[in-house]
Amino acid sequence: MGKLRSIHLIEALAWLIIAAVFFIYSFDFNQKIEIYKFGATAWPRSILLMLVLVIVGNLFYQKANGSEAQPGRVGITEDDIGEADKSVSSFLNIGSFLILPLIFAWSLKPVGFYAATPIFTALVILLLGERRPKWVLGITLFIYILIILLFMVVLNAPLPQGTVSPFYDFSAFMLRMNTQLQHLF
Amino acid sequence: MIENFLAGSSALFGDPITILIFVFGVIGGMLFGAIPGVSMLTLAAILLPFSAGLEPAQGVMLFAVIYCTGTYGGAITAILFNIPGAPENAPTAFDGYPMTKQGRAGKAVGAAVLCSAIGGTASALLMMAATEPLAKWAIRNIGPPEIFALVFFGLAVASSVGGNTIWKGWMSVLLGLLVATIGQDPVGGINRYNFGMTDLAAGIAFVPAILGFFAVSEIFIQAEKRAFGKYNAPKLDVNFPTFLELWRYKIAVIRSILVGFFCGILPGIGATLAAFMGYGEAVRWSKNKEAFGKGNLEGVISSETANNAATGAAMIPLLALGLPGGALTAIMVAVFQFHDMEPGPLVFYNSPELIWVVFAAMFYANVSILFIGLIETKTILQLLRIPFHFLAPMILMLASIGSYIGRGLVLDVIVMFLAGMIGFLLRRSGYSIPGIVLGIILGKIGEQNFAQGMQMVHYDLVAYLSRPICALLILAGAITLGTGVYRALASNRTGANQNQ
Numbered sequence: 001m002g003k004l005r006s007i008h009l010i011e012a013l014a015w016l017i018i019a020a021v022f023f024i025y026s027f028d029f030n031q032k033i034e035i036y037k038f039g040a041t042a043w044p045r046s047i048l049l050m051l052v053l054v055i056v057g058n059l060f061y062q063k064a065n066g067s068e069a070q071p072g073r074v075g076i077t078e079d080d081i082g083e084a085d086k087s088v089s090s091f092l093n094i095g096s097f098l099i100l101p102l103i104f105a106w107s108l109k110p111v112g113f114y115a116a117t118p119i120f121t122a123l124v125i126l127l128l129g130e131r132r133p134k135w136v137l138g139i140t141l142f143i144y145i146l147i148i149l150l151f152m153v154v155l156n157a158p159l160p161q162g163t164v165s166p167f168y169d170f171s172a173f174m175l176r177m178n179t180q181l182q183h184l185f
Numbered sequence: 186m187i188e189n190f191l192a193g194s195s196a197l198f199g200d201p202i203t204i205l206i207f208v209f210g211v212i213g214g215m216l217f218g219a220i221p222g223v224s225m226l227t228l229a230a231i232l233l234p235f236s237a238g239l240e241p242a243q244g245v246m247l248f249a250v251i252y253c254t255g256t257y258g259g260a261i262t263a264i265l266f267n268i269p270g271a272p273e274n275a276p277t278a279f280d281g282y283p284m285t286k287q288g289r290a291g292k293a294v295g296a297a298v299l300c301s302a303i304g305g306t307a308s309a310l311l312m313m314a315a316t317e318p319l320a321k322w323a324i325r326n327i328g329p330p331e332i333f334a335l336v337f338f339g340l341a342v343a344s345s346v347g348g349n350t351i352w353k354g355w356m357s358v359l360l361g362l363l364v365a366t367i368g369q370d371p372v373g374g375i376n377r378y379n380f381g382m383t384d385l386a387a388g389i390a391f392v393p394a395i396l397g398f399f400a401v402s403e404i405f406i407q408a409e410k411r412a413f414g415k416y417n418a419p420k421l422d423v424n425f426p427t428f429l430e431l432w433r434y435k436i437a438v439i440r441s442i443l444v445g446f447f448c449g450i451l452p453g454i455g456a457t458l459a460a461f462m463g464y465g466e467a468v469r470w471s472k473n474k475e476a477f478g479k480g481n482l483e484g485v486i487s488s489e490t491a492n493n494a495a496t497g498a499a500m501i502p503l504l505a506l507g508l509p510g511g512a513l514t515a516i517m518v519a520v521f522q523f524h525d526m527e528p529g530p531l532v533f534y535n536s537p538e539l540i541w542v543v544f545a546a547m548f549y550a551n552v553s554i555l556f557i558g559l560i561e562t563k564t565i566l567q568l569l570r571i572p573f574h575f576l577a578p579m580i581l582m583l584a585s586i587g588s589y590i591g592r593g594l595v596l597d598v599i600v601m602f603l604a605g606m607i608g609f610l611l612r613r614s615g616y617s618i619p620g621i622v623l624g625i626i627l628g629k630i631g632e633q634n635f636a637q638g639m640q641m642v643h644y645d646l647v648a649y650l651s652r653p654i655c656a657l658l659i660l661a662g663a664i665t666l667g668t669g670v671y672r673a674l675a676s677n678r679t680g681a682n683q684n685q
Contacts, residue, residue, distance in 0.1 A: 025380070031373075037639075043635070054356050070350040070351060071672075101602040124577060160595055
């Protein structure tokens with residue numbers, strides 16, 4: 001096994017699963033193209049074949065060298081948290097931080113940008129360790145007003161308004177305010 | 186040429202509205218390029234509908250100026266926060282961000298300002314002198330096989346300068362290429378990998394992918410360091426490099442101008458590949474290869490000179506052939522179409538005044554990078570003083586808007602955050618984020634040109650490789666790839682011997 005560890009095998013397995021999923025789904029569009037002999041699947045399947053070869057190459061490298069970086073590489077990742085004290089609460093914190101933006105993105109359609117933004121902003125600040133209520137509220141408001149001023153008032157950028165009441169009504173209120181403000185000038 | 190340039194200059198500075206638009210473009214491009222989370226593309230996407238109300242020359246000039254100054258602006262965020270404003274600034278972060286961590290941000294940003302201005306101005310001058318002959322040369326000698334060969338060479342270079350091993354470099358590039366296959370295939374228009382979602386039929390837009398892989402993943406990395414008590418605020422420093430320090434890199438600057446200009450001429454390639462190749466060539470020719478990626482000023486210089494040198498060159502295929510060289514030049518095609526015009530050889534004959542206003546504006550925009558850039562930089566560097574827990578939500582919000590605005594799809598915001606999560610995990614495991622992004626950008630271009638090239642030579646590989654430029658680029662790519670694999674295998678042998 002050399003320096004090969006279970007983490008390396010899990011990593012290779014994850015890549016192989018990705019390759020397998022893409023290969024299986026490639027049968028959905030396995031059609032001929034009249035003007036192109038190789039068809040629509042040739043390119044993605046060639047990439048998948050190369051990916052499998054590279055995964056094998058990577059495994060051989062890890063067998064000999066473990067997780068060590070190849071000498072002379074540029075842009076190598078530095079493990080800055082290798083010796084950090086990794087408590088459960090730290091993992092929970094980073095886990096929540098990873099999930100929160102996805103919840104925000106998912107909520108944009110029903111809730112809309114105008115209502116979801118201040119909640120998301122405040123939660124991010126809290127998760128990053130700021131606990132003083134005045135600061136959380138102040139910075140949230142500052143960011144919200146800045147973004148609204150720049151994108152809604154100055155640039156008139158169309159942002160998601162939401163589909164569910166009362167969030168949709170709130171977005172409509174914000175847009176009415178903006179229209180009235182634009183009429184003032 | 187000089188007469189035309191003077192005529193373009195007087196048209197540019199003879200009308201107060203045109204001057205205002207020019208100044209707006211210069212400052213807007215720099216600011217949007219330098220605000221972490223948004224980019225010049227965000228500004229361009231927002232301004233596109235408004236350009237219909239401008240004169241054709243004003244509209245095209247505005248986007249050309251944003252292109253020049255935004256390409257420079259993106260270097261600031263790459264250096265200060267490891268968040269490239271655009272993919273063409275990705276290699277700048279390789280050495281620029283380590284310099285910020287070492288308290289040398291001022292040197293890196295100062296070099297980026299000067300080299301962006303030099304690269305851009307040289308490119309603008311070359312563009313003015315050589316647009317017509319170069320366009321004629323490109324028509325005769327550059328076809329789909331050559332573009333595919335250059336994509337192959339570019340990907341080989343990208344895989345060799347990112348990731349902890351050549352294998353991880355290639356896995357990153359291949360992941361990017363795989364993501365690029367999502368959506369309609371470029372030859373037959375058949376839907377691929379849309380997993381039943383209609384929005385995915387248009388493919389993965391690269392702006393959300395870039396913002397996710399670079400900006401969001403960087404925020405996650407910094408948040409992780411905070412959670413584990415390992416976060417160190419970047420050190421503020423406003424000392425610019427001296428003239429003598431920069432003079433040492435004159436060869437790197439000249440080489441990067443040539444590399445950037447060559448890449449920029451080729452349709453569909455643009456400044457991104459130019460930056461990677463400029464950086465890759467700097468590593469290849471350096472006597473001190475080990476210093477790259479650890480805060481080497483030459484890395485910043487090579488990347489920033491090359492990407493700005495590509496901006497002028499990218500106008501050549503756009504104006505002479507009607508082929509955009511990147512996302513922003515593609516937006517310029519839309520500006521032409523708003524005014525019932527098509528970019529192409531006829532523009533030179535039908536609207537020479539438009540061409541020369543644009544050329545003059547690009548020249549002055551690049552010169553103004555030097556002056557406004559130096560003043561702006563001193564202010565922008567103060568961003569490092571803002572505590573991370575206040576800056577991060579701002580970047581996330583701006584990135585969300587930047588992703589959404591391009592196509593008006595919530596899916597793009599979801600893609601951005603998913604890319605951020607994946608990027609976070611991959612960066613922790615030593616994969617190359619620039620490699621993934623370059624794969625996404627060049628994937629469709631590569632496939633389309635490979636298919637067209639194969640059709641051109643009737644699927645005869647020998648005929649494909651008998652085209653000299655194509656053969657040369659494929660050979661260069663194969664040597665780059667082969668050298669990387671050879672080194673990896675040599676490491677295997679050394680590692681195996683140590684294990685015994």
